[in-house]
Amino acid sequence: xSRIVMKFGGTSMAGIERIRSVAGRVKREVEAxxxxxxxxxxxxxxxxxxxxLCRESAVTHDNQEYDVVVASGEQVTAGLLAMTLQxxxxxxxxxxxxxxxxxxxxxxxxxxxxxESATLDEALKAGTVAVxxxxxxxxxxxxxxxxxxxxxxxxxxxxxxxxxxDRCDIYTDVDGVYTTDPRIVPQARKLTQITFAEMLxxxxxxxxxxxxxxxxxxxxxxLPLRVLSAFEDVPGTEIVAExxxxxxxxAIAGIAADRGEARITLTAIADRPGMVAAVISPLAAAGIAxxxxxxxxxxxAGGSDLHFTVGRASLSQAMAVLEKAxxxxxxxxxxxxxxxxxVSIVGVGIRSNPALAALMFETxxxxxxxxxxxxxxEIKVSALVAEDQLELAVRLLHSAFGLDQGTDx
Amino acid sequence: xSRIVMKFGGTSMAGIERIRSVAGRVKREVEAxxxxxxxxxxxxxxxxxxxxLCRESAVTHDNQEYDVVVASGEQVTAGLLAMTLQxxxxxxxxxxxxxxxxxxxxxxxxxxxxxESATLDEALKAGTVAVxxxxxxxxxxxxxxxxxxxxxxxxxxxxxxxxxxDRCDIYTDVDGVYTTDPRIVPQARKLTQITFAEMLxxxxxxxxxxxxxxxxxxxxxxLPLRVLSAFEDVPGTEIVAExxxxxxxxAIAGIAADRGEARITLTAIADRPGMVAAVISPLAAAGIAxxxxxxxxxxxAGGSDLHFTVGRASLSQAMAVLEKAxxxxxxxxxxxxxxxxxVSIVGVGIRSNPALAALMFETxxxxxxxxxxxxxxEIKVSALVAEDQLELAVRLLHSAFGLDQGTDx
Numbered sequence: 172x173s174r175i176v177m178k179f180g181g182t183s184m185a186g187i188e189r190i191r192s193v194a195g196r197v198k199r200e201v202e203a204x205x206x207x208x209x210x211x212x213x214x215x216x217x218x219x220x221x222x223x224l225c226r227e228s229a230v231t232h233d234n235q236e237y238d239v240v241v242a243s244g245e246q247v248t249a250g251l252l253a254m255t256l257q258x259x260x261x262x263x264x265x266x267x268x269x270x271x272x273x274x275x276x277x278x279x280x281x282x283x284x285x286x287e288s289a290t291l292d293e294a295l296k297a298g299t300v301a302v303x304x305x306x307x308x309x310x311x312x313x314x315x316x317x318x319x320x321x322x323x324x325x326x327x328x329x330x331x332x333x334x335x336x337d338r339c340d341i342y343t344d345v346d347g348v349y350t351t352d353p354r355i356v357p358q359a360r361k362l363t364q365i366t367f368a369e370m371l372x373x374x375x376x377x378x379x380x381x382x383x384x385x386x387x388x389x390x391x392x393x394l395p396l397r398v399l400s401a402f403e404d405v406p407g408t409e410i411v412a413e414x415x416x417x418x419x420x421x422a423i424a425g426i427a428a429d430r431g432e433a434r435i436t437l438t439a440i441a442d443r444p445g446m447v448a449a450v451i452s453p454l455a456a457a458g459i460a461x462x463x464x465x466x467x468x469x470x471x472a473g474g475s476d477l478h479f480t481v482g483r484a485s486l487s488q489a490m491a492v493l494e495k496a497x498x499x500x501x502x503x504x505x506x507x508x509x510x511x512x513x514v515s516i517v518g519v520g521i522r523s524n525p526a527l528a529a530l531m532f533e534t535x536x537x538x539x540x541x542x543x544x545x546x547x548x549e550i551k552v553s554a555l556v557a558e559d560q561l562e563l564a565v566r567l568l569h570s571a572f573g574l575d576q577g578t579d580x
Numbered sequence: 581x582s583r584i585v586m587k588f589g590g591t592s593m594a595g596i597e598r599i600r601s602v603a604g605r606v607k608r609e610v611e612a613x614x615x616x617x618x619x620x621x622x623x624x625x626x627x628x629x630x631x632x633l634c635r636e637s638a639v640t641h642d643n644q645e646y647d648v649v650v651a652s653g654e655q656v657t658a659g660l661l662a663m664t665l666q667x668x669x670x671x672x673x674x675x676x677x678x679x680x681x682x683x684x685x686x687x688x689x690x691x692x693x694x695x696e697s698a699t700l701d702e703a704l705k706a707g708t709v710a711v712x713x714x715x716x717x718x719x720x721x722x723x724x725x726x727x728x729x730x731x732x733x734x735x736x737x738x739x740x741x742x743x744x745x746d747r748c749d750i751y752t753d754v755d756g757v758y759t760t761d762p763r764i765v766p767q768a769r770k771l772t773q774i775t776f777a778e779m780l781x782x783x784x785x786x787x788x789x790x791x792x793x794x795x796x797x798x799x800x801x802x803l804p805l806r807v808l809s810a811f812e813d814v815p816g817t818e819i820v821a822e823x824x825x826x827x828x829x830x831a832i833a834g835i836a837a838d839r840g841e842a843r844i845t846l847t848a849i850a851d852r853p854g855m856v857a858a859v860i861s862p863l864a865a866a867g868i869a870x871x872x873x874x875x876x877x878x879x880x881a882g883g884s885d886l887h888f889t890v891g892r893a894s895l896s897q898a899m900a901v902l903e904k905a906x907x908x909x910x911x912x913x914x915x916x917x918x919x920x921x922x923v924s925i926v927g928v929g930i931r932s933n934p935a936l937a938a939l940m941f942e943t944x945x946x947x948x949x950x951x952x953x954x955x956x957x958e959i960k961v962s963a964l965v966a967e968d969q970l971e972l973a974v975r976l977l978h979s980a981f982g983l984d985q986g987t988d989x
Contacts, residue, residue, distance in 0.1 A: 225659075225660065228599065228660045228667070229664060236666075236674055239655055239656075239658065239676070240655070240663075242655075243652035243655045249648065250647075250649035251637045253642070254642050254646070254649075255637045255638060258639075264642075264645070265645055267724065269676075
């Protein structure tokens, strides 16, 4: 007998018919002799509707009240699934976030602190399926707290860890993790296994299958995850600490494309020690993370140019911060370019094989794709390119690394 | 400085614009120096939508899960109103039912047991407007419990009583309590004052302005109520223990029409001691209340007929109960008539003036309206008539008792 957490996303909870189908899947796991906890999202579209109501009510709304409003969507689906499970002969009951999930940190973006596992443990041992609304808990001040968008994945992993579950299955509207976005590369291939570290890099750079926080938590808790289709009976992708010894998998897990960044250039910047810190510190103080940094000599005149990227959503805020600090930093002009994209190769093989990075640069150079910036980590190499070349870059690399369906590595 | 509870119904919470208008009304009371608690309903239509989802999920749904689902509607409006109040410069926060309203009894139809008044008291004294979702609390087993449809009125009165409020104002889509249903009698007049007892009789027989339970609770707690329009600035109706000494009001407060009953006739019933009890006991055991009872000799043959009314919704259940007990009770045939209606005069003057009942019967007799049954209490006289004569009866009595607008009593 295993103890498992099953998490269902908004698309699988969108309407009574789909909730019935979810109930059928839960029943199969129960009949296989498992103890089952189910974590549910709100019906697809419902959270957006509730967020919109908050926005219309108040431009800068109180996050505590926001949490009260948006948490209601999962409360509804948890109750509906519990009663549906009962109609097909299972013992089931819902537990609210405020009854068992203590959260800490900012309202609207809280973190899971602890799970009241005794209550759930008792229910599971009595043969009850526990249904829990995702994305929410109770804050230190005893109020409803939500975990930030996509937080249902994190709820599921936190509950699985707290209840010492054997695994956590994330049912979603895709059937697994792919080598890249299939909308860009139709030959993208579903991965049988991927490591937590690779998944974090893929999620961080744009392959949004699971909330990043949930993957990090599962990694720390040594909790195996599976990503599965809520609609089809096909094998999904396992997310594990180490690839299985018998796994014949490419050194590269996948290619990620990310349109979420914008480039800032500060021209004719005074070339002195601590110059990069002088730029990054005021941005960090404003909560803006800087990603790819390139420092290049300005052609012609003295001084040099500093290029770096920030999230597109933070671009105007970053510009304001930098313009205010122009004198202290000492630069001539601030230029921006939000028509850029980042392409990355991700794989545990990178750390042991420098030829992989070389293959990436050669592949892009062959097709005259200009690299605006480059960064590399243990398991990822990224290149910033013009946005209109991003998809071409992804396709070229996907093919060069032998990831296309029907090809060998 | 007064402490007041303001309760807003679903129509006044239906959408952000209306919630803003509610916030404006709340602000006026705060600026007048009052401590204010606000109890809100779900947006109009939302509770019906949630109930429908439960029905689709499970024909006989678990009431505990039903409560989890349907309670979410008021949670949303409470959060939205709190944030809207903040945008217009008030201190405001929402409190959930599970944070402060202990309920007892059956899930789906619970009763308010106690209000955690210390928490609210503290908030009010700190100048905070407390916004509370109506219709819900927390059950003895620590789960969400709802109070039954219309329960927001009861929440408001219970909270007002628990917090020793000076009064409870019920804002709704009508602007007060009328002498009768204005859809039947366009000349119906708004009452300035009505007693709790009269209001209970009017509500009980069909003038559905306030949930009956809330009126009974306010009466026991000596808490003055007001019914007011949420949309227009016009005086409403005060509901009080005793009419003001200076009130020049008719002895009759109003005329009620009720289509909610059906008549059952048991023919040739054995005429013996305990016969009525033999009929009523099995019905009571099934939770079916019997209202008007008439026992008349059967024309011709021996024995007699017993006529009585039950709620239309319980008619088929009542028939099943009686058919099962036919031998014990001893009757010939069971006849039913659901084309009946009950017209009632209601007023504190009835107890001291028998001429009022006489005027009612004379008025109906003059127009040859046949009385199928009659009952009388201290402040109410009711007559059962054919359904197609009900509206005529209401109009005749409204006029005969001087209640038409522009007439004198």
